[in-house]
Amino acid sequence: MLLKISWKNILDKKLNSFLCVLLMTLGIAIISLLLLLGKQLQDKFAKNISGIDMVVGAKGSPLQLILSSVYQIDNPTGNVYLNDVQEIAQNPLVKEMIPLSMGDNYQGYRILGTNKKYFEHFKTKIATGAMFKKDLDVVLGAQVASSTGLKIGDTFSSSHGLDAAGEVHGDNKYKVVGILEFNNSVIDNLVLTSLNSVWHIHEHKEEHSEADADTTHHDEPTTEPEAEAQEAKREITSALIKFRSPMGLMSMPRNINQNSKLQAALPSIEVNRLFELLGIGIDGLQILAAVIMLISGISVFVSLYNSLKERKYEMALMLSMGASRTRLFLMLLLEGVLLSLFGFMAGVALSRIGIILISNQLSKKFHFDVSQMALQTGEIYLFIGALTIGILAAALPSINIYRLNISRTLAEE
Amino acid sequence: MLTCTNLTFAYNAQKQFSFPSFACNDGETLLILGNSGTGKTTLLHLLALLLQPKSGSIQINTEEFAQLSAKDAAKARATHLGIIYQKSHFVSSLSVLDNLLLANYLADKGLAKEKAVQLAQSLGFAELLDKKTTLLSGGEQQRVSIARALMNSPQVILADEPTSNLDDENCEKVIQLLESQSKNIGASLVIVTHDQRLKDKFSNKIILN
Numbered sequence: 001m002l003l004k005i006s007w008k009n010i011l012d013k014k015l016n017s018f019l020c021v022l023l024m025t026l027g028i029a030i031i032s033l034l035l036l037l038g039k040q041l042q043d044k045f046a047k048n049i050s051g052i053d054m055v056v057g058a059k060g061s062p063l064q065l066i067l068s069s070v071y072q073i074d075n076p077t078g079n080v081y082l083n084d085v086q087e088i089a090q091n092p093l094v095k096e097m098i099p100l101s102m103g104d105n106y107q108g109y110r111i112l113g114t115n116k117k118y119f120e121h122f123k124t125k126i127a128t129g130a131m132f133k134k135d136l137d138v139v140l141g142a143q144v145a146s147s148t149g150l151k152i153g154d155t156f157s158s159s160h161g162l163d164a165a166g167e168v169h170g171d172n173k174y175k176v177v178g179i180l181e182f183n184n185s186v187i188d189n190l191v192l193t194s195l196n197s198v199w200h201i202h203e204h205k206e207e208h209s210e211a212d213a214d215t216t217h218h219d220e221p222t223t224e225p226e227a228e229a230q231e232a233k234r235e236i237t238s239a240l241i242k243f244r245s246p247m248g249l250m251s252m253p254r255n256i257n258q259n260s261k262l263q264a265a266l267p268s269i270e271v272n273r274l275f276e277l278l279g280i281g282i283d284g285l286q287i288l289a290a291v292i293m294l295i296s297g298i299s300v301f302v303s304l305y306n307s308l309k310e311r312k313y314e315m316a317l318m319l320s321m322g323a324s325r326t327r328l329f330l331m332l333l334l335e336g337v338l339l340s341l342f343g344f345m346a347g348v349a350l351s352r353i354g355i356i357l358i359s360n361q362l363s364k365k366f367h368f369d370v371s372q373m374a375l376q377t378g379e380i381y382l383f384i385g386a387l388t389i390g391i392l393a394a395a396l397p398s399i400n401i402y403r404l405n406i407s408r409t410l411a412e413e
Numbered sequence: 414m415l416t417c418t419n420l421t422f423a424y425n426a427q428k429q430f431s432f433p434s435f436a437c438n439d440g441e442t443l444l445i446l447g448n449s450g451t452g453k454t455t456l457l458h459l460l461a462l463l464l465q466p467k468s469g470s471i472q473i474n475t476e477e478f479a480q481l482s483a484k485d486a487a488k489a490r491a492t493h494l495g496i497i498y499q500k501s502h503f504v505s506s507l508s509v510l511d512n513l514l515l516a517n518y519l520a521d522k523g524l525a526k527e528k529a530v531q532l533a534q535s536l537g538f539a540e541l542l543d544k545k546t547t548l549l550s551g552g553e554q555q556r557v558s559i560a561r562a563l564m565n566s567p568q569v570i571l572a573d574e575p576t577s578n579l580d581d582e583n584c585e586k587v588i589q590l591l592e593s594q595s596k597n598i599g600a601s602l603v604i605v606t607h608d609q610r611l612k613d614k615f616s617n618k619i620i621l622n
Contacts, residue, residue, distance in 0.1 A: 005507065322491020
């Protein structure tokens with residue numbers, strides 16, 4: 001019955017209640033959305049980083065090097081000679097070196113020249129087709145395959161640069177030989193091929209632009225001796241390095257940065273730096289959302305305060321009918337609690353809808369992991385916070401119940 | 414059986430009231446007549462245990478109620494008293510039926526829905542039970558508040574100016590309703606009013622001045 005009266009009172013003031021719930025919903029939804037997105041981002045970043053201890057590439061911003069080589073989101077810092085990198089890889093502390101070569105794209109998806117170790121690093125499997133063997137064979141990431149509609153056996157021309165508007169390399173067409181399983185990592189958004197393919201495409205381009213008569217390279221450079229002979233001049237964009245022991249982390253990056261033309265960057269440090277930078281924005285939004293929640297609390301307060309003034313006689317009446325003041329106090333408290341409860345539930349629901357919309361918008365670059373739709377631990381604190389605001393906002397005006405003079409109130413009306 | 418002896422009350426040093434002693438048997442009616450400012454409402458609130466008398470005693474069936482604590486007074490009100498106020502007030506968000514059941518709930522008694530329906534039938538507002546109280550006419554509201562006062566079968570029914578806003582015909586009707594209903598449950602009925610029309614209808618009366 002207490003719940004019923006509270007509920008009826010809420011229904012009786014539909015607009016007021018709606019406003020309170022709406023504000024609470026917005027506050028909760030924003031915070032909860034930020035929590036979810038933050039967790040998703042962190043998970044994504046953590047998953048892609050795992051196992052990569054160091055990235056070497058051309059001098060420049062270390063963050064840029066990490067973003068371009070590990071996450072495939074920024075432009076590369078420039079090219080380096082493969083043999084310089086291989087020299088570093090000779091170091092006994094290095095367990096594995098994965099060369100990466102980029103420069104072209106297909107419909108905005110990067111074409112990445114690399115070797116089998118890159119696939120092993122992501123523990124990815126070929127869903128259909130086979131690995132690339134010949135030059136210009138490519139394997140598509142799952143996301144690329146589904147959004148471009150390319151199938152095995154299809155051919156396509158790449159565009160120069162990393163955005164879709166680049167100049168088209170029309171002469172040589174890549175051929176799709178395999179499609180990867182969905183991996184929930186950057187590899188989903190990549191077109192993978194051999195290092196040779198990338199070199200091959202660009203050699204031809206250079207030759208054409210120079211209008212050089214020398215056509216000795218024009219023969220398909222698939223034969224090993226020729227490729228090796230050219231290795232000294234071969235350039236790659238960067239290389240991912242795994243160490244045998246943490247000792248590598250201590251000595252190698254400094255050594256490389258000081259004594260070579262290369263740059264070494266540590267993903268763990270750069271990602272932390274990135275999150276610190278992002279954190280400012282997230283914090284700002286969270287404060288905004290907290291303010292909205294607070295305003296919702298104030299609106300519950302004002303709404304209850306006003307309705308209590310109107311319902312003063314009603315309260316005196318119920319007291320004269322034998323209600324205890326504590327019972328009426330609880331009844332009013334319940335109204336605040338109910339309002340914040342609805343706000344919380346609607347907010348959590350709204351944030352889930354928001355995340356689905358956002359991930360649909362960004363699905364090309366950002367795949368949302370549906371398994372994280374469950375309540376986050378942060379949201380439990382959010383729930384406690386919302387409830388506290390509701391209780392406080394209701395308790396402050398309701399305290400007056402204990403001061404109400406029944407006899408005078410009844411006599412006055 | 415309601416018995417009051419030598420009740421006095423003081424709002425402050427200047428505004429003091431002392432009331433004559435009176436009694437009202439079960440099933441009977443006591444009329445308290447008086448003009449404005451004679452302490453009618455004060456006396457009613459004393460009887461309703463909303464105010465605490467300075468001295469004197471209020472007994473219902475030989476049980477003393479004059480000096481109860483606020484908490485006990487609330488409990489006593491809920492179980493022993495039914496109060497009909499001059500202006501009918503309800504919990505506006507609840508339906509007529511829920512307003513009646515509220516009396517049971519606040520007295521910590523089981524919700525007697527059948528009794529509410531039965532009272533509504535005998536007072537002639539059965540078709541209004543699901544309506545909001547704000548939609549009712551003044552006369553309907555008064556009948557609902559009479560029904561509410563009867564919900565817990567109290568020993569004493571207090572009515573504050575039940576007829577002041579009514580024409581002669583309705584005045585007659587309401588008084589009859591009040592009398593018959595309180596006789597039905599064997600309660601003492603105390604009517605506090607300035608309405609001179611009621612003066613000759615009751616033999617047991619006291620006049621305040």
